[in-house]
Amino acid sequence: MNSEQITFSLEQILPRVQKPGRYVGGEFNQVQKPWNQVDIHIALVFPDIYDIGLPNLGISILYDLINQREDALAERAYLPWVDMEKEMRIGGIPLYSLESKTPLNQFDVIGITLPYETLYTNVLNALDLARIPLLSSERQNHHPLVIAGGHACYNPEPMACFFDAMVIGEGEEIIHKIIDVIKAGKRAGLSRDEQVRLLSKLQGVYVPSLYTVTYSAEGTIESFKPTHKDVPTRITRQMAAVLPPPPTRFLVPLVEVIQDRVAVEIMRGCTRGCRFCQAGWIMRPVRERSVQEILAAIDAALKATGYEEVALLSLSSSDYTHIHELVKAVRERFSGKNLSVALPSLRIESFSVELMDELQKMRPSGGFTLAPEAATDRMRQIINKPVSTEQLLDTVRTVFQHGWTSVKLYFMIGHPEETIEDVQAIVDTCYAVLREGRKIAGGRAKVHAGVSTFIPKPHTPFQWVACDTIEQITAKQEILMKGLKNPNIKLSWVDPKDTLLEAWLSRGDRRTGEVILRAWQNGCKFDAWSEHYNYNAWLTAFDSCGIDPFKYSHRERSLDEILPWSHINSGVRTSLLKQDYLWSKEGKTRSDCREHCFGCGILTEYGDLRLSMPNSTWQCPEV
């Protein structure tokens, strides 16, 4: 089908599906370039439905950067919901781009973002709908290059066989280098193999087909080697020394999506070193944007979009050096304009009454969220989030005093060395918070406990530890459910079967690829949607590949074994992760590294980069 035929067919089938506005594009700020006037055509894919994918900041950034180039265009595609997929398959409509309704297999590059692991089967479904062979090894020269990016790529192995290349790290600079290489290769008539070989020379680009893995009799990795001498043994993540200007011409959807607002990243990275937090370890160093740059971006974005909400994003907003100045300036500049401002990710301990005063003036909506993550001092030392219960209660008191009546608390169960007492303490803490609320807000005070389950993520100090079993998780959740039966306390938790799938997919190795393929063949898709997730189909898929999934989730790994992601270099030294893990067993904490450099490896790995930017805003102390 060509784009006219697709447009014609869409008119026939869209009346039969829910929310057809998802499938036609036409957003304000959409970029549509004449196909023949550019050299390189890139389809950016978020492998879930439009409503979830449209606000994705990574795609927004790449869309903007690529379309600023004269020689390239970027268009978008999302996964159709099941009703639309059925109509597309019946009608023979391939997955197409929203802008020009071009079938995806006509593009030079398909860029798929993998922000989390439960999207993996959707990637296969997208490729299948696009009529692109699922396995990289089966693609011919005329097929697009299929490239992944996003945080899940920090363990690229489970999806390695489906991608021609995977980008490790930040996309803003590498995207241009990738386009340049592909453009030159296309002009020179290079084959696929020659193209990916050249891409593998770029820092941060991993080409899975250029590596071989062998396994020991016990099933652990014995060796992981490049197939050629000029292919790097380790792939060092790509990182921008200075954050490039944030995007401001956001796509404004015509139909409702989640997080429908302007998003401005105020800083990237975090210096706290919570041991469970992958983002905190893989996004170092901390790079801040100036207050002026942020204000200008908000201003430009509001003019370009007309949005009525702005979110100021980072991993830990209250750690942003100029947070007071920023919040005050935002309020002064935009007050009276019916604008609401969201400032998520506030830390309990770096939070002042002045900041609370400012936030209160900015149309606070709904509840106030804090993330203690654990409820006993011992547990918080183990995970290196050493806030005290007193600090938490002090902050909560201030929150209620400022007029909020509902507080949301994020906790995790399943941390290493967690006991039943630590879980019971979550219950006690929720009641202590509710009591503080009642003193101030009376009967209106509400507590919402969001309790997720810990998964040891790659590239963190906990990467060697085992997950709790379903039985352990269930027992802990029962304590919470029984303990938190109160009309003013709401509890939400994660189904242990969801947790396990995420654990298998984030801790898996190359052999997991076949399992993902089987699972998709067994009908798995939309695994992040509870109504579609099929645990038993996954177990069947593992079984048919002769792999025990519980070995991925419940086996404590030895400190000297080759991990599936050992060839990915986040910039942080493995020896530091090991030391930090051993410290956790001793209950030893590590302070914020803005105060004292622990030599995590970033300054060594990216020393040249820092030297080349004498005025860079890295928040690392001088060493």
Place this chain on the structure above:
Amino acid sequence: MNLPQSILHRYRITYARLEGTRYVGNLDMIRLWERSLRRAELPIAYSQGFSPQPRMHFASTLPVGFLSEMELTDIWFTSFIELDTLKEKLESNLPAGIKIRQIMEISLSTPPLQTQVKAADYQVEIFSTTLEDLQERITSLLEKQSIHRERRGKPYDLRPLIFSLKLGDTRQSLEMTLSCQESATGRPEEVLSALDLDPLAARYTRKTLHLTDPRGKG
């Protein structure tokens, strides 16, 4: 509104909805207009309360999937805007699927737009194969005294809501005028169903909104 009436200005905007906004529902249209007005930095008059809403009236909900050559929206501003300036600002800030046809300032005391609409003309292009007997089906439908139908579980009579119904220029299209009042809205898909045609296999275009009864019954 706590603003004195004297500083408010009310504008009636007539526009077409093209392919680009064909699948936008009613709530999404309200948000689409608000964001377009905000981009244009026009002095929107907001309602009071915890979550202020822009003061706007829409004539009649256009079903998802319909095109339209005539939609009406009233918008209140807190200051006077030259009509040409307003048109220009709207044109550069509305999405491609909306085309402004006319703008005029109207009296603040004009009754709510949704109460003024009486009827609507529709053109319906039918996708299915040529229907030799379509004229006969129309004739026999119109001869009926009542057409009992059910919508969302509620029975109603479609017949009095059909003011006129005829074949279009081609045998593949219909032209109809249907009642379009808040309590008595005729839906063209229902007319197709009553003609035993697949209501999903058609392209609907609203051609006109009538603010006076087209049958001359005021």
